[in-house]
Amino acid sequence: MTIFKKILDGAIPTQKIYEDDHCIAFKDIHPQAPVHILIIPRKEIPTLADAKPEDQALLGHLMIKTTEIARQLGIEEQGYRVVINCRQHGGQEVAHLHIHLLAGRQLKWPPG
Numbered sequence: 001m002t003i004f005k006k007i008l009d010g011a012i013p014t015q016k017i018y019e020d021d022h023c024i025a026f027k028d029i030h031p032q033a034p035v036h037i038l039i040i041p042r043k044e045i046p047t048l049a050d051a052k053p054e055d056q057a058l059l060g061h062l063m064i065k066t067t068e069i070a071r072q073l074g075i076e077e078q079g080y081r082v083v084i085n086c087r088q089h090g091g092q093e094v095a096h097l098h099i100h101l102l103a104g105r106q107l108k109w110p111p112g
Contacts, residue, residue, distance in 0.1 A: 004040050004096040022061050025069055034104025039066050045097040048086045075103040
């Protein structure tokens with residue numbers, strides 16, 4: 001069981017900023033920027049590479065919610081970065097698909 005499943009089950013408390021029937025969003029406990037939000041689907045999909053054609057609507061929902069959360073947090077005008085890490089070499093640490101929303105400072109490129 002991943003830490004995200006425990007969060008979804010309510011076993012681990014988080015600072016939720018959004019939730020609906022398809023996803024939740026909460027503050028990362030190890031932020032990499034002044035604003036660092038994780039958006040996770042309620043459906044357990046280990047990596048982006050494991051998403052199936054039937055997940056298309058869910059993936060679109062996650063992206064739209066990410067932009068709405070950016071607007072809600074007031075970071076839309078300054079800009080933000082959206083990251084999905086995939087597997088070990090992509091930097092994924094939790095085997096549950098998730099989106100990082102990063103903002104609040106000038107982000108560099110390449111990211112590392």
